[in-house]
Amino acid sequence: MKFQKLEVWQLSFQLSCSIYKETKELRDWGFKDQITRSGLSVPSNIAEGIERQGVKEQIQFLYIAKASLAEMMTQAMIGREISYLDKDFVEKILSDAEKISAMLAGLIKSIKARKQPS
Template sequence: MKFQKLEVWQLSYQLSSSIYLATKDLRDWGFKDQITRSGLSVPSNIAEGIERQGIKEQIQFLYIAKASLAERMTQLMIGRDIGYLDASFVDEKLQIAERISGMLAGLIKSIKERNSER
């Protein structure tokens, strides 16, 4: 499975796992469900996109991952502001999320450029 070798997938996988652990005892089920589902979406869509054969599908799934990452970042900030998540934890995770977002943008650009050369 080539997706597992990608640093962007590895980082998004670790980010999702860390947020799952940080929210495991949270009693606000709606918030917990939303932040964990958006987080699951990021590495899942990276994996699915990379394993797709068509370039358009690959790019589509990577854009979905990028959008889910933005959703997750918003939820992290809300979680911090309402006292569900520690501010330093959120700040660290937001920095990682920004890095992932940039990596996704670079990967999308690379796939598009590789496709235009054909």
Template structure:
């Protein structure tokens, strides 16, 4: 299955982009970095999980995301 067609992945990518946009003016760089990295981890884990060959590994990555 192509993860890019998943509605949850599309929403997570949109949220990640929104986080980058809304935090670009924050002066607390550590906080901004933590927010943007955590926002990007959701679609990244979905994508990685969908590329795994075993069902168990896919579920693990989806659970992490």
């Protein structure tokens, strides 16, 4: 399975790119670094997980991607509260993140089912 063909990877890739674009002028380097790194971690861990041989490793990396997504969502909500990030932008990425999270859960479930003996 090529990770680039997965819709969940494509959506998380776009989410990460949008975070970089939205925060490019942000002067709080600590906040900017943290939210861009957590956003970057999502498609990166999906890609790494899908390219792993073992089912256990695949699932582990997908869970890491899911956790990074939750971290990014938290940072986005904080960014909105402290007026670092536009409210509409945050609502959009939170909505996208919810969709990505559900897709990751479905992919994990699918991989786990494949692992089960018939």
